[in-house]
Amino acid sequence: MTRNLMITLSAGGSAALLAGAYLFQALGYPPCAMCLWQRWPHIAAILIGVVAFRLPGQIMLPALGAIAAATTAGIGVFHTGVERGFWEGPSSCTGGGSLDGLSGADLLAVTGPRVVMCDQVSWELFTLSMPSWNALLSFGLMIGWILAARLSAGSTTAGSSRTV
Incomplete structure (x- = not known):
């Protein structure tokens, strides 16, 4: 395995997960x-991958890619816990906010896009929701970035052509 291959797989994996998220959105799963928070670190990882190709031998860029993958995985774990009721999520997206002062007519008059609550599972496969899958796959991407960083470190030593 080479550094560039690991960067391609890791940044490409983030691109695939991001494309999957947008595909589900297009299929009617807003x-x-x-x-949305989980998407930003994937965008960062893709950009880091592009820059890492332009600056070979840099250990910091794959390390940043690993941090981006770990960040989205962490958000995915937190989101999964909110969905499963292990802990409370932000009141802004879990229905914990107050409706004081609103009448039934006020609530019926609300128009606009469908509101999706963070504590509701909208889709799952093998009992794992989208945030759960994002977390699992992103932890794998994090390992790929770490391998790329190790390979970068090996290539910066005196004449070393270290492979894993």
Whole structure:
């Protein structure tokens, strides 16, 4: 395995997960706020991958890619816990906010896009929701970035052509 291959797989994996998120959105599964939060680190990882190709031998860029993958995985774990009721999520997207002062007519008059609550599972496969899958796959991407960083470190030593 080479550094560039690991960067391609890791940044490409983030691109695939991001494309999957947008595909689900196009199929009628609008994202909640925490779903959107999980997308930003993937965007960062893709950009880091592009820059890492332009600056070979840099150990810091794959390390940043690993941090981006770990960040989206962490948000995915947190989101999964909110969905499963292990802990409370932000009141802005879990229905914990107050409706004081609103009448039934006020609530019926609300128009606009469908509101998706962060504590509701909108889709799952093998009992794992989208945030759960994002977390699992992103932890794998994090390992890929770490391998790329190790390979970068090996290539910066005196004449070393270290492979894993």
